[in-house]
Amino acid sequence: MRRAVWRLGYASEGARALVESGFSRFGFVRIIASTMAVNKASRRVLEKAGLTHVGTFYVEEPDRLPGAEHGDVEYEIRRETWDASAQITQGA
Ligand SMILES: CC(C)(COP(=O)(O)OP(=O)(O)OC[C@H]1O[C@@H](n2cnc3c(N)ncnc32)[C@H](O)[C@@H]1OP(=O)(O)O)[C@@H](O)C(=O)NCCC(=O)NCCS
Numbered sequence: 316m317r318r319a320v321w322r323l324g325y326a327s328e329g330a331r332a333l334v335e336s337g338f339s340r341f342g343f344v345r346i347i348a349s350t351m352a353v354n355k356a357s358r359r360v361l362e363k364a365g366l367t368h369v370g371t372f373y374v375e376e377p378d379r380l381p382g383a384e385h386g387d388v389e390y391e392i393r394r395e396t397w398d399a400s401a402q403i404t405q406g407a
Pocket residue numbers: 316317320321322323324325326327328350351354355356357359360363
């Protein structure tokens with residue numbers, strides 16, 4: 316995303332819409348995402364979309380980006396978790 320529009324909530328809004336679509340439209344049972352461990356903004360976006368950190372992994376690559384030595388993180392949200400949070404939001 317262009318720097319001029321960082322921190323305005325667009326990535327969070329987009330991530331939430333993708334999760335909603337994945338479960339309600341496409342019937343997924345689990346959605347995962349990964350990013351570099353050092354990428355705080357992306358991790359926060361995933362958390363705001365309801366995903367939780369489930370693991371850290373390390374990939375050997377010849378031309379690593381700065382911070383790659385801290386690995387990559389995997390996040391997930393499962394359908395039952397999303398269903399439960401949707402019910403809370405709707406006051407059920
Ligand atoms: C990562 C990126 C997509 C986030 O998009 P965004 O629209 O700025 O994100 P949002 O406005 O939805 O903010 C999401 C959360 O992250 C936080 N955040 C944003 N930038 C941050 C940073 N540099 N450090 C820590 N937290 C940050 C926001 O404060 C917000 O959390 P909050 O509501 O609790 O305050 C955007 O910053 C970007 O394009 N960065 C450059 C490229 C990049 O890093 N891409 C990702 C590679 S995996």
